[in-house]
Amino acid sequence: MIPFGTRLREAMDTRGPLCVGIDPHASLLAQWGLGDDIAGLERFTRTTVEALADRVAVLKPQSAFFERFGSRGVAVLEKAVEEARAAGALVLMDAKRGDIGSTMAAYAATYLDPASPLFSDAVTVSPYLGFGSLRPALDAAAAAGSGVFVLALTSNPEGAEVQRATAADGRSLAQLMLDHMAAENAGAKPLGSVGAVVGATLGDAGVDLAINGPLLAPGIGAQGATPADLPGVFGAAVGNVVPSVSRGVLRHGPDLAALRESAERFADEVRAAVAGR
Ligand SMILES: O=c1ccn([C@@H]2O[C@H](COP(=O)(O)O)[C@@H](O)[C@H]2O)c(=O)[nH]1
Numbered sequence: 001m002i003p004f005g006t007r008l009r010e011a012m013d014t015r016g017p018l019c020v021g022i023d024p025h026a027s028l029l030a031q032w033g034l035g036d037d038i039a040g041l042e043r044f045t046r047t048t049v050e051a052l053a054d055r056v057a058v059l060k061p062q063s064a065f066f067e068r069f070g071s072r073g074v075a076v077l078e079k080a081v082e083e084a085r086a087a088g089a090l091v092l093m094d095a096k097r098g099d100i101g102s103t104m105a106a107y108a109a110t111y112l113d114p115a116s117p118l119f120s121d122a123v124t125v126s127p128y129l130g131f132g133s134l135r136p137a138l139d140a141a142a143a144a145g146s147g148v149f150v151l152a153l154t155s156n157p158e159g160a161e162v163q164r165a166t167a168a169d170g171r172s173l174a175q176l177m178l179d180h181m182a183a184e185n186a187g188a189k190p191l192g193s194v195g196a197v198v199g200a201t202l203g204d205a206g207v208d209l210a211i212n213g214p215l216l217a218p219g220i221g222a223q224g225a226t227p228a229d230l231p232g233v234f235g236a237a238v239g240n241v242v243p244s245v246s247r248g249v250l251r252h253g254p255d256l257a258a259l260r261e262s263a264e265r266f267a268d269e270v271r272a273a274v275a276g277r
Helices: 004-015 026-031 038-052 063-067 071-086 101-112 131-144 157-163 173-185 227-240 256-275
Strands: 019-022 058-061 090-097 122-125 147-153 194-198 215-217 241-245
Touching: 004 090, 004 147, 019 038, 026 038, 038 058, 038 063, 038 071, 038 256, 058 063, 058 071, 058 241, 063 071, 063 090, 071 090, 090 101, 090 147, 101 122, 101 131, 122 131, 131 147, 131 173, 147 157, 147 173, 157 173, 173 194, 215 227, 227 241, 227 256, 241 256
Parallel strands: 019 058, 019 241, 058 090, 090 122, 122 147, 147 194, 194 215, 215 241
Antiparallel strands: none
16 A cells, blocks of 8 residues: 555645645635535535545545534535545545544544545644654554644644643754654655644744655635745745645635635645745
8 A cells, every 4th residue: 555645745746735624614604605504514515525626635624614513514524535535635634633542543443444434544633642642543544554644833823832832851842743753754755654734824933844744734824824935934844845725715615616716826826935935
């Protein structure tokens, strides 16, 4: 089986690096003329997958917006994962799971076991119960050829009080986590399968981002960052960045062509920013 890092690099090279999030906010459902109900959720999700899964490298469903509808929402999510993957997009499940190792094993079984209905190409996890607590997910991902994206420096301003705090050896907690990721990815070519989440909103990230893995950069669009910010945040690592936009694209729906044009505009801006650095 081909490792996630290899599959992602190929997708970034052929489709461009953009990730579009599927975040069915109640306000977006209303803006699309849909009800804040299971039929609206289903229509919104199907439309987004139809518009984008055959062209963007990564689709990132935000699990919370599906879970809020209970089991029927999760069923919509399962179908979206299946259809997006069938159309050629890599699916990154944004679930941000984190727990003690024995419970982490159950999360790993949910998102990283090929037999699970929610099996995804990658999943987001939180390392702030200790990087070692992620071991079941890291091992399950490696076995399945999947990826894990670990929170390092999140795009929200509140994240800094935890992530910039100093660990016992003087490194920031974020740097400590990034160094663990680098160790997991050591020797992988062309790219490791353990990615970091680093917000595009941060200005200069101020950490060593040479983890030999992908760098998911949320915060573009509604949170105020733009593709032009990427070189300043990521410096020499910008070639490994997967810039992520949700509302910035989704607000153009439900028209398929408008969704596609918006994603294409962001992709063009990313290309220009990365080429011009
Ligand atoms: O640091 C992080 C980690 C994850 N996210 C998620 O990305 C999207 C952002 O949505 P926008 O509409 O583009 O603001 C959302 O699902 C977040 O939960 C993040 O924003 N920052």
